[in-house]
Amino acid sequence: MMTAAGMPRMPARTLMALIAAPAGGYTAAELGDRLGVSAAAVSGAVRYLQTLRMVHRMSRAGDRRDRYELAHDVWYGVMTSNAPLYDRLAGFIERIGDEQEDDPDARARAADMAAFFRFMSARMPQLVDEWEAQRAHRPR
Template structure:
């Protein structure tokens, strides 16, 4: 991907990165994820990502750390080297979405405790916070069912 003449791959990275940013992901992590997704083997070093995205390798480190926390990518050691390679899984969306217990549990616990801290379910705030707990518990329960249905669908699609 050159700055002189953007390739179709570069246009995809920028367009999809922008879509992810509009959805709430930070700009550079969105672009890093898009670049890894568009890379043929889905594996790049920080230096390679920096070159592709025209940013410093140092700025890439914060972006990949953020994406690792979301479980959108993971880090591996390059064979025969001490360099880290960042890898996007073929089913990265699945991995990220199935991460809900780690994401939602701390929030659910804090919200559950918060119901009493704001005066209980008899107050408007307590009802609102309790509804948040109920929703997050529902979403967490449903994710297991979604994972099972996706596994079946993925097999039907031949992936």
């Protein structure tokens, strides 16, 4: 499912493995064993997930190997950290549309896309508030 949403295959597999990780996460070797892949494949996947701030690398005193775990509130963080980008992206897309003076279809596509991102930018704070209210009343 994650690859269908655009995530590369190995980071998607690694992310799913980390959802089921025990307290303290997994080492790269443990992830490799769990997924049946090389340490190099895990290393690249973890690096990718770290750039998205979905995974944290943790060091433990006396242990030479780092451990990896899913970031707390990973989806919440990913969605809310991208919210300010939507408005900026809308501005860039509007400029692209404005430059398409001779192509009304391109201008319309750009206007529609920019309107969508402005909508997302405006709605994201409300969605976060709704989630926090629902989460507070959800049994754990």
